[in-house]
Amino acid sequence: MFKNKMLQWLIMILIAITLIALASFILWEYLDAKSQPSDPLEKAANSVEDVKAKKMTAQQEKENSVEIKEILTNLTGKHYVKVSFSFLLDNAKAKEEFELLTPRVRAIILQTLADLTAEQASGSKGQDLISTTLINKINPILSKGKLVRVDITDINIVSN
Structure with missing residues (x-):
């Protein structure tokens, strides 16, 4: 028992x-x-923290920047966006390489924007999201330097 x-x-x-x-x-x-x-996209924003830029003068920033103006594309849903960018690279060789790769960069931008809704692309958080995602997608195609900053110089989101 x-x-x-x-x-x-x-x-x-x-x-x-x-x-x-x-x-x-x-x-x-x-x-x-x-x-x-x-x-x-949130993972992309978190991983961009690894990109550190050295301090540049205003003249150096101007010399190492590339502008891509007026990209017009559809967003997810019934909206489209017209956006312009300024890309800051860490050296002159990276800028030259970036300029040669402009068609590929434009394709990356279009692909990135196509995955976003108007709500995701709106506001400062949306612009940060676009910028950090582009940094993470463009840096792997550069071999002579790094993309250190993406500035959105103009953005208009319009519904159909």
């Missing part, structure tokens, strides 16, 4: 420990997944 009761208690304790361990694991996975951004 005593052995039977002891065996029942032992089984209940093992089941309780197993359930606690399982609940802890599930909770850990849930909290870990919640702490990481699920939106790919």
Whole structure:
């Protein structure tokens, strides 16, 4: 009788420990997944923190900047956007390479904008999102330097 009761208690304790361990694991996975951004655009914004620019004078910024004006494209939904950019590169060789890759850069810009809704592209957060996403997508195609900043110099979002 005593052995039977002891065996029942032992089984209940093992089941309780197993359930606690399982609940802890599930909770850990849930909290870990919640702490990481699920939106790919948010991940892009977080990863741009790795790009550090050296301090430049106004003259150096002017010499290492490239403008792309008036890109007109559809956004997701019934909106379109007309936008102009200024791209700051870290050196003259990177600027030359960037200018040679302008058609590819334009394609990257169009692809990035096509994935956004009007709400995502609006406001300062939307502009930051566009800028950081472009930095993350353009830097891998550059071999002679880095893109350190993207400024949106003009943006108009219009509904159809």
